[in-house]
Amino acid sequence: MSLKSQPDSPRSTRKGVTSVDVAAAAGVSQATVGRVFSSPEKVSPATRDKVQEAAERLGYVPNVIARSLKSRRTNIIGAVVPAFGEYWQSVLTEFSRQLANQDRQLLLFSFAEPGDVDGVLASVAQYRLDGLVLSSANIGQAQLAQMRESDRPVVAFNHPAAVGVVPSVSVDNEAGMAELAAHLIEVGCRDVLYIGGASTASTDQSRYRGASQTLGNQGIACTYLEAGAFTYEAGYKVARQIVEHQPLPDAVMVSADEVAFGVHDGLRAAGVDVPADLFLTGFDGLSQSAWAGFDLTTLVQATDVLVARAIEILLAPEQPADSDPVSVVVPGTIRYGKTTGSGHG
Template structure:
């Protein structure tokens, strides 16, 4: 047996005579031999690994990651996770990413700014920005239609009789927040409904909970409807308002954004814009792995659908 034959048995078995193949297989079993993917990657210049740069927190990202992992497994690829707790860590993370010659990179975080995107560009690694509108034009991107989604939600609450509204965002400087707010304002404007922006300070349950109590205490400034920029924050808002005796939809109409599984939980039953996450992930991976030619438009925007929950049942 030569090393070459063994290699063939594991990489292109049909090029080896069946008898030899079996002998090699048996010997491998006996000796506990397993092909070395590292060496294979070095030689083949292909790792079968896709990297993902994501924030270390947040229900939404956990949910998305799970889907990426599932779909990658189906394609016989692995997911290498690069998570970061602080935006300041992103640069370090990028340098680490650069060292692994990944087959593709998923950039999923508002903390990845233009400078970082430029660095990614340099790496000459197939990249997709996932739900990060600010990256559009700089890097191929796949995004849910934030503006249209927000417009739909706004139209929905106007339809339910809202004459005043507040938009609760997570972090004002993020492009998702801006797009979602803009969509809401645009639609509400055509109906003569004003909409103030309020910043919760984070994309977290706790931030939503706190800001809701402030809103509740500020009696001068009640609104018919509260549009929350993301589901996780919305859950906090729902609970914070409840704490003050304000219940949706009785006292206020309330919507989220994202369509997390928990939004369907009966305890919240939130009206929200459901992202077609499976589809988004599929688009992202197609773009990353199958494409090659940038023939099609590099920025994909996929519409979401309204999930009608109890919180806007007038």
């Protein structure tokens, strides 16, 4: 019942408790302590208990930094992604979730301006990561090639321009948008307007190609209009131009859900009703697309599958350096919403 009753309390993460301290306390060598934590089967149950008890009492926590230096593995995967955008946020969350299941962590490298990419990549190189996820169409060919030169696993995520340069995983942008176009044709659209986010983005290009080819095969033109950014605001603004485009098209296809949300609301603000006056489709399958206020017809990316494939590639045993980089394409699935006339069910 004394006042200060915890002389060396078993709290965790004590000052600088090392495996050497634990070894001394347990009366074994540092090597044995190390073994208890990395390959326990190599040590007898008796000593194992002894060491674990001492470790717990001292509050020993293995130092991952030192371990990484020695073992040359960090158990950390880096991700280079744009700082903004609902889509990237959802992808990141999924990566973090799945990596955590494999006792790995995600180190985030985000950038706000496309020009920052170089700086970010330089900073990335300093960390000896077990793998690197490159997203964002703002990473150029040269930069990708340079990453490929590095000796650690890299995977490009939803970055069509990276195919053939580095291993990549992507939804089937072209086929997905083609399917949406086919659906529009099926429901009777003959005059379609396409809203892109930024024409420089390789995803944007693939998606537009899918739409224009499918529509073109039926003799339907598909004008491309650029919103300027992959944001709600850009979509909202561009809606005004759509309205000026008289007569109104039968349908508007948008490169990305987030932009489509803006288009949807912008059209409504301008007195154009979806789906009564025209149909609307998106792409990505963000959770908000299913919200009752939108109920948007869109192509749902199987984010969990995409992420799982990407992680597989990163963690798989190294491939022969001169073989062509793998390229995994995952099909998406259409969600039919009321923006193309489907009853929302």
